[in-house]
Amino acid sequence: MLKPSKLGYAELAVKNMAGMEHYYSEILGFTLMEEDEEGRKYFSSGLDHHNIILTPVNDSNLLSIGFQLDKDISLIEAQKELNKHGVSSKLKYDTQPGITELLELKDPDGFTVHLYSDTAMPAPRFKEKGIIPNKLGHLALASMDPLKTADFYKDVLKFYYTDKIDERANFLTCNNDHHVLNISNLGKRIGQPNLYHIAFELRDASHQYHALDVLVKNGIKVLWGPNRHTAGHNIAAYHHDPDGNLVELFIDMDQLIPGLGYFDPRPWHEDFPMLPRYWDDNSQWGTKFEETLLDYAVKKFEKVSNS
Ligand SMILES: [Fe+2]
Structure with missing residues (x-):
């Protein structure tokens, strides 16, 4: 298959x-x-x-x-x-x-x-300096038709559909991570399909604090978070890269057991078992920030259209 x-x-x-x-x-x-x-x-x-x-x-x-x-x-x-x-x-x-x-x-x-199927694995190993994420974790897409695109990944590429946040976001995975794709309706707002954000997995909370210190020492502001999301329960913090792309650094993402259809239980879960579900907010902790994540993502496109 x-x-x-x-x-x-x-x-x-x-x-x-x-x-x-x-x-x-x-x-x-x-x-x-x-x-x-x-x-x-x-x-x-x-x-x-x-x-x-x-x-x-x-x-x-x-x-x-x-x-x-x-x-x-x-x-x-x-x-x-x-x-x-x-x-x-x-x-x-x-x-x-x-x-x-x-x-x-x-x-x-x-x-x-x-x-x-195959890729070279020269294994340079992990660097000693910098943030050093575990891996590229997921991509969030600004889609013009998120339900159609999500169905494509589910039906054709056999992704598992995990959660939804109202009509904003559709989460899908092809492995154990809660999502490797987040397909949002942001494309409609910016008038084109494009990148919403790119996300890298870190090891744990102390690594996340260290990462944010590294960013700030390099003149990069933390825009949103750290905050625990609802869908996926990952603790996420966001910043802009030098090109203005929104970048997420996260820890603690839910792990799906695909054969059973529920997530490995965690103390902070709302449901036992924690099944794929529908959410109406993206902050489990209720922390409010001045701007929404979507606002940070569209800044780049507003600059383009104003220039
Ligand atoms: Fe994300």
């Missing part, structure tokens, strides 16, 4: 390459693995050849999303499965270092999705 197991990478369109390279390598603490002839820079969090690609083009923020498939599925089989759903895809070879072949397709919003 066609099913991704992992959010492998995100490719971001970058305007301020010097700032973004410094941010990813010195502040977040990823390892720069390679730069290609087009000036794309590939960063690893510790194992794979890359988990972040910075591409110097003036385009939509999110250029592609890479998902690694379950290891026993060939790309030919995956393509046949996509065809059954009427989804066209292209097999591409040697389009990026570390991944010799991938399937390229578009989701209903037009986001480019890459599916691949």
